Amino acid sequence: MSGSGERGQRMSGDGAQNPDDPAAPRQPAGQVNQEFLEMLCAMGIDQALATQALQVTGNTSAEIAAAWIFENPSGGQGPQQEQQWLGTTDMTSPVKMVFVVNAELKMGVGKTAAQVAHACLGLYRQLLQNQMSYGEKLLQWENGETKIVLGGLNTDHLTELRGKATSAGLPNYMVQDAGRTQIPAGSVTVLSIFGSVPDVDLVTGELQLL
Structure with missing residues (x-):
């Protein structure tokens, strides 16, 4: 379910973050790696x-x-x-759309695919409605349409990631299910985020491919 270009495994065998990973926590202010x-x-x-x-x-x-x-x-x-x-990476940087699936819901394959599709369409429509801001990057993305599907821990995790994406100026879209099948109405199923690869990786780089 994933596209090309996503980084490999982000965690060490015991679940701790790799200090050499670009997605690892930042150093305290004033210090450098x-x-x-x-x-x-x-x-x-x-x-x-x-x-x-x-x-x-x-x-x-x-x-x-x-x-x-x-x-x-x-x-x-x-x-x-x-x-x-x-949020101002040069236009020559590759662009991608990522989808963070709420693993806590344990959705079936078909349900997950449908929710990712909702997230893709919702974010794509949002980008189309804001051509002045995202038109050039949208055109760039449409030449290949890189899409990556990642796993998120739970609703709180997806909400936290959305806050980081918003703070970084990255357009995003959160899907809440209507509750017709498998899961309760209002459940947060998928978060989609769009932007240049380095910018998006600052938000989702530590997540595993689904």
């Missing part, structure tokens, strides 16, 4: 600029920090730029 810093410096990037880039991008990964440096070769104004930068 030393491994990422060394990787950037090995590319010939000035240490001060590499440090700033990691702070601005939240210690997400060396690749994303390098992308920020490419866009800001002379540096910027510091960590306060982070939130503005998250």
Whole structure:
């Protein structure tokens, strides 16, 4: 049920997050991931600029920090730029739509497929209605239409992810079932999120493929 391009397994065998994973929790403010810093410096990037880039991008990964440096070769104004930068990835970045399925509901295969379809159509219509904001990225997405299906823990988890997506400026759509089959009416079944791959991965990068 998944498209191409999603990252592999995000968790270690005991369920703990891999500290080398780009989706791992960010370092405390003012600190940087030393491994990422060394990787950037090995590319010939000035240490001060590499440090700033990691702070601005939240210690997400060396690749994303390098992308920020490419866009800001002379540096910027510091960590306060982070939130503005998250949703403004260059148009050359690949675009995808992800679907986070509420695993707690234990829906059957057919039910899950129907709910993912609802999430896709709902978000697609939302994007069509906001052509001024999303038209270019929508056209970019339609050239391949990358779609990824992921597993979410429960309703609270999907709600939390939706809040992160909204804060990052990523369009999203939450499906609540009508309750005609299998599950109670009003159940949150699927969350869909759209955007450039690096931006979406900041929200859903730690999740497993369904």
